[in-house]
Amino acid sequence: xxxxxxxxxxxxxxxxxxxxxxxxxxxxxxxxxxxxxxxxxxxxxxxxxxxxxxxxxxxxxxxxxxxxxxxxxxxxxxxxxxxxxxxxxxxxxxxxxxxxxxxxxxxxxxxxxxxxxxxxxxxxxx
Amino acid sequence: xxxxxxxxxxxxxxxxxxxxxxxxxxxxxxxxxxxxxxxxxxxxxxxxxxxxxxxxxxxxxxxxxxxxxxxxxxxxxxxxxxxxxxxxxxxxxxxxxxxxxxxxxxxxxxxxxxxxxxxxxxxxxxxxxxxxxxxxxxxxxxxxxxxxxxxxxxxxxxxxxxxxxxxxxxxxxxxxxxxxxxxxxxxxxxxxxxxxxxxxxxxxxxxxxxxxxxxxxxxxxxxxxxxxxxxxxxxxxxxxxxxxxxxxxxxxxxxxxxxxxxxxxxxxxxxxxxxxxxxxxxxxxxxxxxxxxxxxxxxxxxxxxxxxxxxxxxxxxxxxxxxxxxxxxxxxxxxxxxxxxxxxxxxxxxxxxxxxxxxxxxxxxxxxxxxxxxxxxxxxxxxxxxxxxxxx
Numbered sequence: 001x002x003x004x005x006x007x008x009x010x011x012x013x014x015x016x017x018x019x020x021x022x023x024x025x026x027x028x029x030x031x032x033x034x035x036x037x038x039x040x041x042x043x044x045x046x047x048x049x050x051x052x053x054x055x056x057x058x059x060x061x062x063x064x065x066x067x068x069x070x071x072x073x074x075x076x077x078x079x080x081x082x083x084x085x086x087x088x089x090x091x092x093x094x095x096x097x098x099x100x101x102x103x104x105x106x107x108x109x110x111x112x113x114x115x116x117x118x119x120x121x122x123x124x125x126x
Numbered sequence: 127x128x129x130x131x132x133x134x135x136x137x138x139x140x141x142x143x144x145x146x147x148x149x150x151x152x153x154x155x156x157x158x159x160x161x162x163x164x165x166x167x168x169x170x171x172x173x174x175x176x177x178x179x180x181x182x183x184x185x186x187x188x189x190x191x192x193x194x195x196x197x198x199x200x201x202x203x204x205x206x207x208x209x210x211x212x213x214x215x216x217x218x219x220x221x222x223x224x225x226x227x228x229x230x231x232x233x234x235x236x237x238x239x240x241x242x243x244x245x246x247x248x249x250x251x252x253x254x255x256x257x258x259x260x261x262x263x264x265x266x267x268x269x270x271x272x273x274x275x276x277x278x279x280x281x282x283x284x285x286x287x288x289x290x291x292x293x294x295x296x297x298x299x300x301x302x303x304x305x306x307x308x309x310x311x312x313x314x315x316x317x318x319x320x321x322x323x324x325x326x327x328x329x330x331x332x333x334x335x336x337x338x339x340x341x342x343x344x345x346x347x348x349x350x351x352x353x354x355x356x357x358x359x360x361x362x363x364x365x366x367x368x369x370x371x372x373x374x375x376x377x378x379x380x381x382x383x384x385x386x387x388x389x390x391x392x393x394x395x396x397x398x399x400x401x402x403x404x405x406x407x408x409x410x411x412x413x414x415x416x417x418x419x420x421x422x423x424x425x426x427x428x429x430x431x432x433x434x435x436x437x438x439x440x441x442x443x444x445x446x447x448x449x450x451x452x453x454x455x456x457x458x459x460x461x462x463x464x465x466x467x468x469x470x471x472x473x474x475x476x477x478x479x480x481x482x483x484x485x486x487x488x489x490x491x492x493x494x495x496x497x498x499x500x501x502x503x504x505x506x507x508x509x510x511x512x513x514x515x516x517x518x
Contacts, residue, residue: 033171036382037188039471040447060449062187062470063382091186 002120003028004095008110009119012069015095018108023072026099027059027090030123035061038087043101048076050103052112057100059090071113074105159204160296160354164361168378176267178205180381187382191473194343194387198302199379200364207270208291208351209277211261215284220254220261223280225406225423227416231256236323236338238414240406241265241273242423246430247402248409249276251394255325255338262336264297264349266396280422296357300364301347301387303516304375309348312363317348335360342384344391344514386470389479392441392512398452398467399439399481408435408483410511437464438489441513444478444497445505447471455498456482456506463488466497472513479513480506 003009007017013031017024032038040060050056050070057068079101083089090098120126156179165172170181181202183190193199211220220228226239236255240248250269255262265273270292277288300309310316315328317337325338335352352360365376385395394400394409406415407430415427444450449469456464464484472479480497488495493508 036171036183037186039449042448060471062386063182065449065451 001029002126003030003116005116007095008071008113008115010069010071010113011122014069014071016071016108016113017099019102022077022102022104023074023108024099025071025101025103026094027068028119029094030125031066032091032094032098035059035064035066037062038090041083041087041090041100043079043084044076046076046079050074050076068100070103072103072105072108074103076101077104078102157205159202160357161202161204161298161361164358165202165378170378170380173381175381176205178267180205181378183380183382184378187380187386188473190377190379190383191386193377194302194345194379194383195474196303198300198304198308198347198376199343199383200361200376201299201301201379201381201384202296202361203299203349203384204292204296204357205267206292206297207263207265207267207273208295208297209263209265209270209274210289210291211263211286212259212289213284213286215286216261219281219284219286220263221419222284222421223277224252224254225415225421225427226254227419228254228256228261229419233258234324234326236325236340238323240400240411240414241276242406242421242427243402244423244426246405246407246423246426248396248400248404248406249273249402251396251400251411253338253340255336257325257327257336262351264351269396294354295351296354297349297351298357298361299341299343299347299349299384300376301341301343301345301379303346305345305347308375320348330360333360342391342393343387344393344512345387345516385468386473389468389470389481390472390474390512390514392481392514394439394481395468404483405430405435407431408437408439410439434486436486437483438486439467439511440482440484440489440491441509441511442466442469442480442482442495442497442506443509443513444469444480445507446478448499448502448504449478450480450497450499450504454500456484456488457496457498457503458484458488458493462498463495474514478504481511484508 007015009015013028038061042058044056055067056070059066080099158179165181168184170184172179173182224239226237241250250265252263252265306318320339322339333356338349341347450466454466455462464482466480466482469480491510495506496503
């Protein structure tokens with residue numbers, strides 16, 4: 001299934017959705033399908049600083065553990081408690097109810113990120 | 127997210143085959159089972175496992191796991207090796223190579239056994255069935271070529287024919303509390319009377335197949351071997367036998383659920399709990415090592431039985447929602463005392479479980495230990511295996 005076109009993507013399978021001065025951040029359907037059933041997610045606390053390309057959390061599934069990498073610089077302003085309480089929310093809907101954190105950023109440089117079309121082409125998603 | 131190649135390696139412990147110095151990478155020319163078309167039609171997520179293109183899951187690992195515990199699942203296990211032994215010395219030959227004494231096995235009996243090297247290191251764990259005209263061994267896919275080479279090396283002096291039938295046959299496991307009832311409604315001869323670890327040959331519409339009351343899930347069930355051409359028809363028939371769709375009693379399940387099910391059942395997986403650097407006694411498989419015969423490795427194993435092993439395989443109940451991975455360190459009083467071999471968030475127990483090798487002094491049930499999850503210590507308690515035992 002094609003990725004949503006209203007956001008940007010990383011090579012490490014995170015997505016961001018611009019919402020004015022903040023961005024919503026999550027992982028892609030492709031990533032979720034690779035992980036299989038998610039059993040645990042470790043997210044940073046509100047106020048924590050994210051640095052582009054640096055790990056900011058971990059996600060565990062029945063089969064594997066992966067690190068989450070920050071697509072943007074910024075400070076965490078909201079954490080999705082729903083996915084912490086029920087990690088399977090990420091499997092059910094990684095793009096809407098399964099978002100991970102909201103980050104307050106300056107102007108986001110999207111030139112280093114991929115569009116949905118670029119991401120889908122790179123990982124052969126259709 | 128990090129590279130998934132690494133996750134895959136964690137997943138199944140690196141399935142690379144070493145054969146007489148030739149390095150065979152499994153990324154090329156993946157083998158397909160006779161049920162490949164079925165998996166694809168069911169929308170399975172396919173992965174490469176021991177050189178085979180296999181279904182990891184269809185709907186979801188946890189859903190398939192839970193369905194197996196309460197109803198019936200069908201697993202394609204055609205990737206496993208099937209090797210036939212015939213000739214006047216077949217039994218003598220197998221008894222020289224296997225840790226179990228198969229001379230005592232009656233026709234229709236199946237024995238779980240190890241194949242060890244001279245040092246008692248495990249080359250594979252197998253099931254050998256004594257059928258009327260031959261012995262049939264089922265071995266791990268990742269060890270098949272290694273075992274065939276091992277058999278060839280030890281064959282001189284024995285009048286035995288060894289026939290690898292893996293590519294000409296299919297094998298499916300039917301597992302779950304409703305399997306026997308379901309099969310008996312369709313099969314000409316009932317399997318309800320077949321004892322655990324016993325097998326029989328049957329025919330259905332002129333198609334011969336072998337049924338063994340065994341499995342790798344901790345549930346009741348059977349493993350069925352039939353010819354390649356019959357397999358696809360048989361599985362479609364089975365899934366249709368009680369109506370189709372998600373409400374059906376029988377659902378397909380993949381390797382992912384097979385792994386979490388066997389872990390709850392405390393069953394070892396080669397490449398995790400078993401390897402050439404591990405002996406069966408440390409692995410808790412003393413019961414599968416004969417004391418009344420000589421075989422390759424018997425001397426070393428007899429000494430281990432007598433003097434005890436420095437490490438033992440144990441279960442760990444982990445006091446955290448986090449899941450450790452293979453090779454993470456087990457600590458006691460801040461010092462390393464062992465290593466994790468497998469772990470998962472157990473769908474049945476609703477908590478994290480693991481198997482680990484620990485120094486024998488820390489192997490008593492109830493012993494408090496910690497698992498080092500990349501710097502984060504997780505509290506854990508040693509427990510007896512299995513984690514799950516079916517009722518009855």
